[in-house]
Amino acid sequence: DQQVKQNSPSLSVQEGRISILNCDYTNSMFDYFLWYKKYPAEGPTFLISISSIKDKNEDGRFTVFLNKSAKHLSLHIVPSQPGDSAVYFCAASAGQTGANNLFFGTGTRLTVIP
Amino acid sequence: DAGITQSPRHKVTETGTPVTLRCHQTENHRYMYWYRQDPGHGLRLIHYSYGVKDTDKGEVSDGYSVSRSKTEDFLLTLESATSSQTSVYFCAISESGGGYGYTFGSGTRLTVV
DSSP states (O other), X not given: OOSEEOOOXXXXXXXXXXXXXXXXXXXXXXXXXXXXXXXXTXXXXXXXXXXXXXXXXXXXXXXXXXXXXXXXXXXXXXXXXXXXOEEEEEEEEOGGGTOOOOEEOOOEEEXXXX | XXXXXXXXXXXXXXXXXXEEEEEEESSOOSEEXXXXXXXXXXXXXXXXXXXXXXXXXXXXXXXXXXXXXXTTEEEEEESSOOGGGOEEEEEEEXXXXXXXXXXXXXXXXXXXX
C-alpha cells in the first residue's frame, strides 16, 4: 500500500519556466519530508527537506511547500534549467516515532526543454 | 557517491543461486540501509542496520538476509534468487537514522534469469 504517492509519472517544462512537482501522503504520523533527485545509473541525491512544523522551505531555485491538512507537498523549481532533467522522488518519514524507514513515492520524470 | 560504494555494479545470475551484494562506507555512519527500486513502486526498504550485528527488517524483507560484522560493511544476501528479485538495489547510510540525512550509493543492477 503506497503511503507516498506521486500521481504524475512525467512532466515537461520549457527552460526558464516554473516546474511544479506534486506529492501526496496518507500517513498522518509522517513528520519529515524530503525530495531526492536521481539521474540515470546513479543513486538518489538529497535535494531539499521540510519538517512538519513548517509550511515552506527554500533553497536557491528550489522551494518545498507543505500542506498538512491536505497531506500534500510540492516542489517548485524556478527557473527550470536543462540540468534539472531527472527523476524526482518524494519521501517521508516518521522519525520522531523512532521509525527507521523512509517511504518513497514512485517518482516523477522531469524534462526541461531548452 | 563519495564515502559509499556498492559492488558489483551489475550482476546476472540464475534462478535458485545465492547472491551477495556488498555496501562499503568510509563515513563511519551508524545506520545502513538496503533498498530496492522497481517501476511503479519507487524505493522500498529491505533491511537496515543500526550498528554492528544489529539489523532489522524493512517492508520487503522476504527472501533476503543481511549481515554487518564491521561498521563499514553491510551485506545483502539473496538466499535463492528468483526472477521477482530482478531489480536495482541501493544502499544508503545515515549518521542519525530516522529518515534524516541519507546518502545513497550508485546502485547494483541485478538480473535473475
